[in-house]
Amino acid sequence: MMDWTDRHCRVFHRQLTSCALLYTEMVTSAAIIHGDRKRLLGFDACEQPVALQLGGCDPAQLAEAARIGAAFGYVEINLNVGCPSSRVQEGRFGACLMREPALVARCFEAMQAAVDIPVTVKCRIGVDEQDAEADLDCFVSVVAGAGCRTFVVHARKAWLKGLSPKENREVPPLDYARVQRLKARNPGLEIVLNGGISNLEEAAEHLAWADGVMLGRAAYQTPYIMAEVDSRLFGMSTAVPTREAVLEALLEPTAAHLANGGRLHGLTRHILGLYHGQRRGRAFRRHLSENAVRDGAGLDVLRGALGVVADFEGVEARDAAE
Secondary structure, three states, X not given: OOOOOOXXXXXXXXXXXXXXXXEEEEEEHHHHHHOOHHHHHOOOXXXXXXXXXXXXXXXXXXXXXXXXXXXXXXXXXEEEEOOOOHHHHHOOOHHHHHHOHHHXXXXXXXXHHHOOOOEEEEEEOOEOOEOOHXXXXXXXXXXXXXXXXXXXXXXXXXXXXXOOOXXXXXXXXXXXXXXXXXXXXXXXXXXXXXXXXXXXXXXXXXXXXXOEEEOOHHHHHOXXXXXXXXXXXXXXXXXXXXXXXXXXXXXXXXXXXXXXXXXXXXXXXXXXXXXXXXXXXXXXXXXXXXXXXXXXXXXXXXHHHHHHHHHHHHHHHHHHHO
16 A cells, blocks of 8 residues: 555554564555665564565566565566556556556566566556446456466446545445456456455455455554464464564564664554554553654654553453452
8 A cells, every 4th residue: 555555564564463464565667667676565574474566557567576676576567557546547557457457468478587486466446437347357368368367356346537546545435246247257367355344354255265365444544453364364373463562573573673774653653553452552652652753762662552551451450449
């Protein structure tokens, strides 16, 4: 998710799950070729497994960007043809490419020929007037014909005119059944469901027919749900990390980030939802929001957040005793 799932967000999420595949923000192929690659693509080995998500419409340029991404160590390259933002449309990529399946197929072929790691495609169930299942079938058939075996399908049509990106996350209604029928018609393809999945109970239900599920805003806004992914969805026997253990684990990467000249807010903005739904959640968010943005804010702020949690635990214990 653009401006959300940066390297600091991924380091945080990796403290919650060791198994889930994490995705970068969508990065344009042109930015990678002509921009600061270390800033755009750099990541810590602790984040693995990580997939690089690309945006673009030029096969040669996308192939070069995929080659560069693979050299950085990403385990998958994902071509995003599902993003509906105006910036994306102006560049002729994202969801508007669903109208051009032959071009997407050429992009995929060029990317896959350039790298030895999997290349996947993320799309919508339709776009604008393309609302028939035949349109989705056509898109998937053409791109699969080029060799694509994995499609991450956001189960909502994109309206490119008249709706904002935020509105495109809410209307028109989600249609999981359409994606399920797509899977039934294409049993040999890997179909990953995306869109509106808010908890692991829902994820498990969809995994009865889907090959995978993608959590986006739920993982960001209520991140602690990711703490049970390894045990509930991957069958791992590892203990579920506590919120406090997650915060402790972030001290070392935060120190490294600060030592490299980074600002504390660049990391803490991603962890504000860690205590979502907890009695101490509001005080936790307030402490970080007010203090992490200050000039010179350091590890003491993060340690202070742990103190806020401890203070609330003490209050809860006294309330229970009384």
